[in-house]
Amino acid sequence: MNADTPSISELGTSALLFEAPGDMTLRAQQRIWALAKEVARWTEVREAVPGMNNLLVSLARPPIHCADLEARLHAAWDAVEALALKGRLVELPVVYGGEHGPHLADVVAHTGLSVDEIVERHSAPVYTVYALGSHPGYCYLGGMDPRIATPRRKVPVLSIPGGAVSIGGSQTGVSASDGPSGWNTIGSTTMHFFDPTQDPPALLQPGDSIRFRVEKVIR
């Protein structure tokens, strides 16, 4: 990926992946939200799903050649203005460490920070919901302190519980249900993020915010 220009790649013929250039920023994410809104209206597009400064363009039916579609995506990106969504703020109580944070020690080992420093830096910011993905109701959050960034695990864990608060690379998030994960789990919270009988079924959407409140730290 060139630092200045976006890149577009193919996920089979089911989807195109558009990646914004440069550092991961809220402003870039706001432009991704705007791009998603525009692209979702195109007839060949089934769904436009924001990721972390990127956009999955799921295709209803792939065109015989994809060059035209890619060109249109580039043009749309150049044209969009940041969409400054302002949603609601949700506060989540978190128990850090102990059996709820089995990988907190790995974050300590990688960052060189103490448990208390990591907890303080993790719970300080107000995080913006950049995108949903991974599993029903799961929110990808922006705004994590880069000093606690820890690479994804070499071998993904087969199952971590719903409510798990984790760090993967420079991102953080909360699992909405039990399942596999390659992230480092540092704590746990209780919250219902998804109800398929509701419309929309997800509690949070891009533009909402989350704050983690320290309930307990188990060393």
Add this chain to the structure above:
Amino acid sequence: MQIDQVEQLSQWLVATDIAVLELRGPGVQIRLRHDGARVEQIEEVAPAAVETMSAQVPRLVAAASSVGVFLHSHPLNDAPLARPGASVRAGQALGLLQIGALLLPVTATKDATVIGALVADGEAVGFGTPLVELEPLDEAL
């Protein structure tokens, strides 16, 4: 073919709208024509050949219900659906008829014992082609 069997066929033919009946099988080949007034035998295998073959006239034959390719087994395996000597129930598949992607069963119309296939596996057949010969279990029928 015995003279009384030809007689029987002729009578049956008269009762129908069919103009030509052609009967083919191991040991028998005969053509009868019905012109509306009478039935005429227009072709038959040489008498000498017929005598020795008449004992081999099959009692029951499962024939192709359509144009297609006759298969001895399901394409997914090599297990013949009708092994010689096997007992089969009425409605049981003796082979398959392939028409493009479609597979139709070639079924036994009665409970019977399989004598054998009359057409090789994978051979194209026409409507009515005899495919499998059987010995019915209940001769009174």
Add this chain to the structure above:
Amino acid sequence: MIEILSASALATVQDLGRIGALQWGVGTSGAMDPLALAAGNLLLGNDEGAAAIEVPVFPFDVRFTGDCAFALTGADCAARLDGTPLLPWWTHRARAGQTLQLGLPQPGHWRASRAYLCVAGGIDVPEVLGSRSTQLRGAFGGHEGRALRQGDRLGTVALGHEQVATGFGLVPPALALPLQVDGVAAMRVLPAAEYALFTDTSQQVFWREEWKITAQSDRYGYRLAGTPLEPKAAIEMRSHGIVPGVIQVPSGGQPIVQMRDAQPSGGYPKIGTVIEADLWRLGQAPIGSRIRFIETSWEEAVAALEQSRRWLAEARRLVNLQRG
């Protein structure tokens, strides 16, 4: 009406998948072999996307509690109805009280691992977010959002008209549309964004070597074993949307192919994507078997999709002629 007799787990109600819910983190789910599910449905005159039971573990037994026309596609599992052997990829008629037994997938001309039990009208479970597929991670959809258990009773969608024609079948697409390399089942793959970040050696290994499907493989993903794939430098990525078929390579170097219940997003480097048209081949490849990947292009992948559609359309045309 079907009653599940088997205690073994993992059978689920699936249709062709849940579309349009990626924005809430809901993946498509749906049949691992959508071609087999669609074929079973069209044999019965159902909509292609009617819900059916996907059976990945055998033996598997059910009892029909009502008269029912059904079709069995996917793996040939030596099925028997009250002991009478049934032809695979075929439509049958069951009377109330009869028991259907699915045995182990048979060795033969196609090594397959999943069977589909389709019923006239389709399995009757509520649609959730537009689909009857089971969403295991979110515990909704299908039958109570979970795998089927002994004693579960499933209804079939009532048909307006009565008798559905039975007693015919289809040549499986594995035979009609074969794809193998050096005697091993193969799938076409489109290189993905991080393909160029892998070493030349690793790229060659990816295309030229056999990959074994390990026992840690399921509807979420197939973990493959083979020569480790190495990037030129460590790759740390941002979370981004993915689709079934995406082949991720975590830093251990062993690829994981994301399957129908995969997370709709991920952050591991992607070397390629198994094309949509070949996902059914992979979905049927048994644990322990080996596969090969074939490099393909966008145009070829689109053509492959068209080929599958044509096969289904032709099958539907012939079946409808037969059903009369």
